Amino acid sequence: MTRISADNPEISVEDFEELADNAPEGVKLGIVDGRLVVKPGPISVEDFEELARKAPETVRLELINGKLEVKPVPDMPHGAIVMWLLRQCMQQRPELALYPEQGLTVKTYRAGRARADGALAPIDHFITQPGEWADPDGVLMTVEVTSYDCDTGRRDRVDKRDGYAAAGIPVYLLIDRDSDTLVVHSEPEEGIYRLVRTYFYGDTVDLPSPVHITLETEKLKDYSQA
Structure with missing residues (x-):
């Protein structure tokens, strides 16, 4: 089930929906405990780079240790x-x-x-x-x-x-x-x-x-x- 954590979500509902709509074919995204995940995972480098190119301006993605990460917006x-x-x-x-x-x-x-x-x-x-x-x-x-x-x-x-x-x-x-x-x-x-x-x-x-x-x-x- 897709859930957005109310405490400290790393991505907003609106940004997640835009990112999911523009995801490469075969890449399914979800939100678990406020965190962006790939289902079932992992994501290939090629698919990651395409996803990062299409991400909303407010979402900065990384691929760290094989996991999709959302880099926090700096204060x-x-x-x-x-x-x-x-x-x-x-x-x-x-x-x-x-x-x-x-x-x-x-x-x-x-x-x-x-x-x-x-x-x-x-x-x-x-x-x-x-x-x-x-x-x-x-x-x-x-x-x-x-x-x-x-x-x-x-x-x-x-x-x-x-x-x-x-x-x-x-x-x-x-x-x-x-x-x-x-x-x-x-x-x-x-x-x-x-x-x-x-x-x-x-x-x-x-x-x-x-x-x-x-x-x-x-x-x-x-x-x-x-």
Whole structure:
């Protein structure tokens, strides 16, 4: 039975109906406990990409660890944090750009599709890549800022971390708003980040090679919910 959770639905009834109407042939969508699911599942990469292209403007889809995900719409502090980081990157590494909401192919054999809150790469790095989902080769760092939803622990702290490591992205920066921390993952090897360091808001954070950016994070206290 299709049900929309009244507590914290990840997709509205109207957006779900539009998405279901435009789903590829053979793909059946449902809502269980407020979450978008494929019945019986799983969904192929090809069908996912077609579904993502046809999704309503307010719905941003990802394919993480073989599961269809709806990326939460960012709140104002979330956007402010991304812009704060973007300015830091531009000031210290003007030859690089932090691309917000960049689609990337991730996970083993590029079978996943993630929308990074930020992807640090050389200027114009993505312009020669067709389509919405870019190859992660050449990306120096991915960034995720946690959202206040029930899936953020699994999605940002586990599934995306593992996907970015498997893709060989050198640095993954997680800005965790639940704990007011920055978690720097580096040295990917055999699908895991071998080095993980945690910093608190207000600390000086040296992002390792090949990023080589130093973050003064006192400003992040202005965006804290504590």
